Amino acid sequence: GLDLARFRRALDDHTHRAKLAADAVAAFRAEVGGVPSFTVGAFPIKGAQPFEAFKKLIDAELAASR
Numbered sequence: 001g002l003d004l005a006r007f008r009r010a011l012d013d014h015t016h017r018a019k020l021a022a023d024a025v026a027a028f029r030a031e032v033g034g035v036p037s038f039t040v041g042a043f044p045i046k047g048a049q050p051f052e053a054f055k056k057l058i059d060a061e062l063a064a065s066r
Helices: 006-011 017-029 051-065
Strands: 037-038 043-046
Touching: 037 051, 043 051
Parallel strands: none
Antiparallel strands: 037 043
8 A cells, every 4th residue: 555656755755764763873872783772771682582581571560660
C-alpha cells in the first residue's frame, strides 16, 4: 500500500531529514549502535536476546518499583 510517488517526493524534498537527524542523535546518546536494541528501565539490551534476558531485567525493575 505504499504510495511510491509520495515516498519518492518525500525523499527528494528531504521532508523527514530533521526528524531522522534527531533520531540519530538520540540513538547515539543512548549508545544504540545497532538493531535490535531495547531498554528496560535504565538497562540496555543489545542485539537479539532470549526471553530470559528480558524477563530477568523486567522482574528486577518491577521489584525495585515496589
